[in-house]
Amino acid sequence: MAAAPVTPPHKPRIKVRLWGSLRAATGGKEVVEVEAANFKDVIDALARDYPALRPQIARGVSLAIDGVIYKESWFTPINPDNEVVLMPLMVGG
Amino acid sequence: MALDEYEKRDFRVVGKRMPRPDAIDKVTGRALYGADMHVPGMLVGKILRSPHAHARIKAIDTSAAEALEGVRAVVTGADFPEIAPGEARNVRDNAMARDKALYDGHAVAAVAATSAAIARKALKLIRVEYEILPHVTEISDAMKPDAPVVQEGFVQENVPEGFSDNVISYHQYGHGDLDAGFAQADKVITRRFRTAATHQGYIEPHAALASFGADGTADLWVCTQGHYYVRQLCAEILQMDQAQLRVTASEIGGGFGGKTTCFIEPVALMLSKKAGAPVKLVMTRQEVFRASGPTVSSEIEMRMGMTKDGRITAAEAELHYQGGAFPNITVQFGAMAAFACYDLQAVQTRGYNVLTNRPKQAAYRAPGAPMAIYAVESVVDELCQEFDLDPLEVRLKNAARKGTKASYGPTYPDIGLVATLEAAQAHPHYSAPLGPNQARGVACGFWFNFGGDTSVSLSVDFDGSITVTEGNPDIGGSRVSIAMMAAEELGVPYESVRAVVTDTASLGHNEVTDGSRVTFAVGLATIKAARAAKREMCRRAAKIWGIDEDAVIWEDGCAKPAGPNAGKFEPLSIKEIAAKSSRTGGPIAGHHEVNAEGAGVSFGVHIADVEVDPETGHTRVVRYTVFQDAGKAVHPDYVEGQMQGGAAQGIGWALNEEYIYDENGRLLNPGFLDYRIPVASDLPHIDAVILEIPNPGHPYGVRGVGETGIVPPLATLSNAVSRAIGRRMYELPMSPPRILKAIKGG
Numbered sequence: 001m002a003a004a005p006v007t008p009p010h011k012p013r014i015k016v017r018l019w020g021s022l023r024a025a026t027g028g029k030e031v032v033e034v035e036a037a038n039f040k041d042v043i044d045a046l047a048r049d050y051p052a053l054r055p056q057i058a059r060g061v062s063l064a065i066d067g068v069i070y071k072e073s074w075f076t077p078i079n080p081d082n083e084v085v086l087m088p089l090m091v092g093g
Numbered sequence: 094m095a096l097d098e099y100e101k102r103d104f105r106v107v108g109k110r111m112p113r114p115d116a117i118d119k120v121t122g123r124a125l126y127g128a129d130m131h132v133p134g135m136l137v138g139k140i141l142r143s144p145h146a147h148a149r150i151k152a153i154d155t156s157a158a159e160a161l162e163g164v165r166a167v168v169t170g171a172d173f174p175e176i177a178p179g180e181a182r183n184v185r186d187n188a189m190a191r192d193k194a195l196y197d198g199h200a201v202a203a204v205a206a207t208s209a210a211i212a213r214k215a216l217k218l219i220r221v222e223y224e225i226l227p228h229v230t231e232i233s234d235a236m237k238p239d240a241p242v243v244q245e246g247f248v249q250e251n252v253p254e255g256f257s258d259n260v261i262s263y264h265q266y267g268h269g270d271l272d273a274g275f276a277q278a279d280k281v282i283t284r285r286f287r288t289a290a291t292h293q294g295y296i297e298p299h300a301a302l303a304s305f306g307a308d309g310t311a312d313l314w315v316c317t318q319g320h321y322y323v324r325q326l327c328a329e330i331l332q333m334d335q336a337q338l339r340v341t342a343s344e345i346g347g348g349f350g351g352k353t354t355c356f357i358e359p360v361a362l363m364l365s366k367k368a369g370a371p372v373k374l375v376m377t378r379q380e381v382f383r384a385s386g387p388t389v390s391s392e393i394e395m396r397m398g399m400t401k402d403g404r405i406t407a408a409e410a411e412l413h414y415q416g417g418a419f420p421n422i423t424v425q426f427g428a429m430a431a432f433a434c435y436d437l438q439a440v441q442t443r444g445y446n447v448l449t450n451r452p453k454q455a456a457y458r459a460p461g462a463p464m465a466i467y468a469v470e471s472v473v474d475e476l477c478q479e480f481d482l483d484p485l486e487v488r489l490k491n492a493a494r495k496g497t498k499a500s501y502g503p504t505y506p507d508i509g510l511v512a513t514l515e516a517a518q519a520h521p522h523y524s525a526p527l528g529p530n531q532a533r534g535v536a537c538g539f540w541f542n543f544g545g546d547t548s549v550s551l552s553v554d555f556d557g558s559i560t561v562t563e564g565n566p567d568i569g570g571s572r573v574s575i576a577m578m579a580a581e582e583l584g585v586p587y588e589s590v591r592a593v594v595t596d597t598a599s600l601g602h603n604e605v606t607d608g609s610r611v612t613f614a615v616g617l618a619t620i621k622a623a624r625a626a627k628r629e630m631c632r633r634a635a636k637i638w639g640i641d642e643d644a645v646i647w648e649d650g651c652a653k654p655a656g657p658n659a660g661k662f663e664p665l666s667i668k669e670i671a672a673k674s675s676r677t678g679g680p681i682a683g684h685h686e687v688n689a690e691g692a693g694v695s696f697g698v699h700i701a702d703v704e705v706d707p708e709t710g711h712t713r714v715v716r717y718t719v720f721q722d723a724g725k726a727v728h729p730d731y732v733e734g735q736m737q738g739g740a741a742q743g744i745g746w747a748l749n750e751e752y753i754y755d756e757n758g759r760l761l762n763p764g765f766l767d768y769r770i771p772v773a774s775d776l777p778h779i780d781a782v783i784l785e786i787p788n789p790g791h792p793y794g795v796r797g798v799g800e801t802g803i804v805p806p807l808a809t810l811s812n813a814v815s816r817a818i819g820r821r822m823y824e825l826p827m828s829p830p831r832i833l834k835a836i837k838g839g
Binding site (some may be wrong): 020090 | 249250251263264265266267349350351353422425429441455456457458459460499501502503504505506540541542543544545607608609610688690691692693694790800
């Protein structure tokens with residue numbers, strides 16, 4: 001007997017704010033909505049839904065979640081109450 | 094979540110000014126820096142550099158050099174394998190030119206010989222046939238559509254049209270309606286600013302000793318801020334597995350961001366591979382200036398509107414940065430940081446990154462922020478003068494705080510800017526009287542800070558002493574701070590803990606010592622490693638006592654029964670548990686590996702009094718005070734040192750330091766006699782006022798302090814000098830001729 005198909009868990013819709021020069025990649029939208037439960041989901045969904053963002057995502061991005069910058073921690077949980085802002089990958093001196 | 098880490102506590106060790114374990118070695122010359130490394134049979138490496146700013150390399154004839162007795166290897170760009178586009182390829186092409194020499198000083202060949210004299214002689218025997226190309230070293234020239242193109246293929250997808258291919262990236266940030274904001278202002282001003290490229294000015298030149306084995310493994314000893322990143326880059330450049338290359342970091346004589354990448358290391362490795370012997374390469378000071386990264390130079394146009402009671406209604410800035418012949422992201426951070434100190438309803442920054450025929454830039458403390466914030470803080474100050482307003486009151490009125498939507502996007506959580514401004518306002522310096530030709534300047538500064546990949550291993554040795562093994566070169570006292578945090582957490586004397594920076598083969602990955610990250614991230618990992626060791630020691634005590642391990646707690650450096658039901662046992666000290674460890678299960682250690690998040694942004698405020706000689710244009714810094722939030726100052730001496738060091742470097746940037754090129758694109762001042770960094774006699778005592786607003790992302794509340802200190806001095810000094818001479822300055826450095834010119838109305 002074939003195994004029942006696994007239904008992917010429902011993921012909430014998250015609003016993600018983009019910086020200005022990325023808006024050309026989203027048809028001018030400053031805020032986009034993606035289905036995501038963590039950092040990785042956000043990045044994957046952005047790359048899938050807005051292919052023009054892929055070059056920037058490949059160069060590296062961070063996320064500010066409620067004002068705290070997360071560099072590349074994929075499994076940082078995100079929920080719809082969080083403010084999520086896309087940022088470039090952070091480095092320093 | 095990272096923000097749950099902080100727990101309020103009374104500190105026993107943290108916060109004290111413990112002796113520096115490296116101090117005696119450093120002041121007596123015993124400390125081993127990169128150039129001090131020596132192994133038997135070692136060859137001397139030397140690099141031939143381009144005398145041209147931009148030239149096609151038509152041919153290189155190395156035959157005469159190779160035939161010279163004592164020469165064991167000659168390397169050119171052709172020796173390095175092709176690799177995928179990316180930063181490693183840029184580093185490779187910067188370390189050794191391939192088809193084109195891209196700036197004055199670009200490496201074109203290297204030799205390894207049995208002596209320095211033979212190596213130098215061999216360099217003279219190498220014949221390079223150049224086709225000299227038009228060059229461009231200034232930003233505005235490089236942006237013109239008909240400018241000579243430095244390198245093709247780097248233009249990103251969103252760069253607006255109308256520029257040459259030297260304009261490779263564009264970054265825009267901001268929010269709100271600029272037109273509506275400017276319409277509310279009583280005064281709107283537009284000003285243009287320029288800052289020169291400056292070098293990090295570390296005293297120790299770059300040095301690398303490479304030893305390639307016959308089995309394809311290699312060792313590299315190097316002065317660097319990040320030996321794991323050196324391994325990553327060099328392994329990719331030489332197409333070898335990272336595990337086959339072991340990199341050991343020496344003591345470091347300054348880095349400040351400039352040693353976060355590679356310049357000579359791949360060349361040393363390739364020379365060693367070809368020669369079949371160890372090769373040491375040490376840069377001369379001239380090479381450091383000509384071929385290791387300075388920071389970017391900038392041209393910035395700033396527009397700001399303010400009401401007459403000091404409210405900023407709108408602001409915008411266009412930033413043009415050049416970082417030499419290769420891509421970088423520094424302007425992006427400048428565009429993000431520019432207005433980070435302010436709560437603005439309408440704000441926009443636009444940043445352009447431009448290639449020029451100059452050396453590949455490297456990070457320099459808070460990369461990109463000092464020049465952007467210099468322009469912002471200068472305009473704020475000019476508007477304060479326009480309306481006769483107190484500059485700290487205006488900054489407090491507009492200061493970013495919890496709930497402010499930052500100009501780079503996020504809404505701030507709790508931040509320390511207002512507290513820092515209030516501390517500056519209340520400090521006696523701000524109300525002290527001034528003498529003739531003297532004036533006072535103030536400015537704010539900001540940096541992001543971050544954590545990143547970190548590994549720590551903590552060993553409880555058989556005698557109960559503690560070894561903390563970490564992987565970040567100590568550029569600002571981190572070993573002491575880390576040992577102090579381990580001692581604090583374990584409840585043992587500081588003197589019983591030693592922190593050691595190990596090589597890449599002995600510990601998991603560690604990001605570069607940058608981003609003000611080490612005391613935060615390595616400290617966090619050390620505390621977690623200590624907690625793991627404590628758990629294990631409680632487990633061992635429970636076994637010895639024959640009780641459940643949940644019934645044992647760690648307190649005052651001992652395992653103790655937890656309450657009356659656990660039974661009556663004398664506490665077991667760390668020494669007693671360690672001595673029995675072989676018989677209770679084996680050696681005891683804790684370790685922690687993490688991509689540390691929650692570093693928390695950082696703000697600072699500086700006050701400077703200057704005296705300008707109206708006849709010579711010379712500026713004397715009379716008094717200087719730094720205010721900065723450290724979260725928790727683990728070792729206050731080092732925190733003050735970071736704040737003072739940042740201020741000193743910023744003072745040099747503001748007053749004297751600049752890369753000067755001639756019409757042929759050749760650097761005219763590659764030495765400390767002509768490139769003037771501040772020395773002790775140029776500086777007053779710099780007072781450092783540490784604020785401690787705990788960072789919720791760290792168990793002890795620690796916040797990075799290494800970078801913010803260099804951000805405010807540029808504007809602080811410019812504002813002070815402008816007020817002293819009664820003319821507004823718009824260009825750095827404010828060297829005496831430039832100040833005299835301004836005084837005379839030029």
